[in-house]
Amino acid sequence: MSQPVLHIVGAAVGEGASDGGCKWGSNALKEHGLQRALAATGRTVTWGETVSAQPMLASSRLGAIEGFSEHLAQTVAQVLHHRQQPLVVGGDHSCAVGTWSAVAEHLRPQGRVGLVWIDAHLDAHTPDTSDTQAPHGMPLAALLGHGSVGMTDLFGWRGKLLPSQVAIIGARSYEPALLNQLGVRVMYMPEVLERGFAACFAEARAIASTGTAGWGISFDLDGLDPRDAPGTGTPVEQGIRLADALQALDGCSHDPQFVAMELTEYNPLRDFGGQTARAATALLCTVLAPSAATLELAA
Numbered sequence: 509m510s511q512p513v514l515h516i517v518g519a520a521v522g523e524g525a526s527d528g529g530c531k532w533g534s535n536a537l538k539e540h541g542l543q544r545a546l547a548a549t550g551r552t553v554t555w556g557e558t559v560s561a562q563p564m565l566a567s568s569r570l571g572a573i574e575g576f577s578e579h580l581a582q583t584v585a586q587v588l589h590h591r592q593q594p595l596v597v598g599g600d601h602s603c604a605v606g607t608w609s610a611v612a613e614h615l616r617p618q619g620r621v622g623l624v625w626i627d628a629h630l631d632a633h634t635p636d637t638s639d640t641q642a643p644h645g646m647p648l649a650a651l652l653g654h655g656s657v658g659m660t661d662l663f664g665w666r667g668k669l670l671p672s673q674v675a676i677i678g679a680r681s682y683e684p685a686l687l688n689q690l691g692v693r694v695m696y697m698p699e700v701l702e703r704g705f706a707a708c709f710a711e712a713r714a715i716a717s718t719g720t721a722g723w724g725i726s727f728d729l730d731g732l733d734p735r736d737a738p739g740t741g742t743p744v745e746q747g748i749r750l751a752d753a754l755q756a757l758d759g760c761s762h763d764p765q766f767v768a769m770e771l772t773e774y775n776p777l778r779d780f781g782g783q784t785a786r787a788a789t790a791l792l793c794t795v796l797a798p799s800a801a802t803l804e805l806a807a
C-alpha cells in the first residue's frame with residue numbers, strides 16, 4: 509500500500525528557549541533542501557504553512573508559546589484531517605505541545621497516541637519547577653497533563669499522552685522528579701551506551717506502539733552527540749551517534765501505525781558549514797523513506 513502524502517509544517521518558534529536561534533531552524537532546513545531530499549526518496553512531499561510564534565501579540569513568553577501551540581495544533585489537525593502524514597520541523601521543542609496534541613485529538617475516537625521522545629533533556633518541567641522558566645523545557649509535562657492550562661488543555665482536554673505509552677532515549681541533563689513519579693520509562697545515556705541505541709529504540713517503539721492507535725517520534729536534535737550535530741539550541745556532550753540513529757530508525761514509517769514525525773531544536777546560527785542540517789536531513793529521510801514495496805511498485 510502506498511504511503512500518504514508527507515506534509516511538512518514549519519514551526520518557527522525560538523521564544524520557548526533562552527537562546528531563540530531555533531526560530532530560524534525550519535526555514536534554514538527548507539533552504540537547505542529538505543523537501544527535495546525527502547521527495548528524492550520517492551515520497552510525495554508538500555511543504556505547507558510555516559506557523560510562527562507571535563511574541564508581539566502576547567503578554568509573556570509562556571503566553572506566546574500558548575498562542576503558538578494553539579495555532580500549530582490547528583494546523584497539524586488539518587493535515588491529519590486531509591489524511592496526510594505530518595512532519596513538523598522546529599523550532600524549539602515547545603512545538604511538541606501543538607504537534608502531539610493534534611495527533612492525540614485526531615486519534616481519540618480510536619485510541620491513544622504513543623510517543624518515542626529522543627532528547628538530551630526530559631522537558632518535563634512545569635512553571636512551578638523550572639529555574640529557567642523556558643517553555644521548551646516543559647512540553648512533555650504538558651502533554652502528560654501537567655503545567656500551564658494553555659499548554660495542557662488544547663482541544664479542551666488534558667493528558668494527551670499516558671505515562672505508560674511514552675519512552676525517552678538519550679537523556680543526560682535532567683530533572684527526573686515528575687517522570688519518576690509518573691513511571692515514564694527513561695533510557696538515560698549510560699544505558700544507551702551499554703545496550704546500544706538500536707536495542708533501546710526497539711524497546712521504546714514497543715512501548716509507544718503497544719495498545720495505542722498510533723505512534724510517532726519527537727526527535728530533538730540535541731539527543732545526538734554534538735560531534736555529529738553541533739547546531740542545536742542547548743547542546744549536551746556525550747549523546748547518541750548519528751550513524752547509530754540512522755541504522756536503527758531506518759524505515760520506521762513503513763509501519764502503518766506510524767502516524768507523525770517531529771524534528772526539533774535545529775539552531776542554524778550555531779551550524780557552521782551545515783553539518784547539523786545534513787544530519788537532520790539524513791535522519792528524516794531515513795525515517796520517512798517509502799517502503800521497499802512502494803519503491804518496487806513505482807519502478
Ligand SMILES: NC(=[NH2+])NCCC[C@H](N)C(=O)O
Pocket residue numbers: 600601602629631633638640641642644645646681728730741742773
Ligand atoms: N528541548 C530542550 N532543548 N530543552 C532544554 C531544557 C533545558 C533546561 N532543562 C530548562 O528547562 O531550561
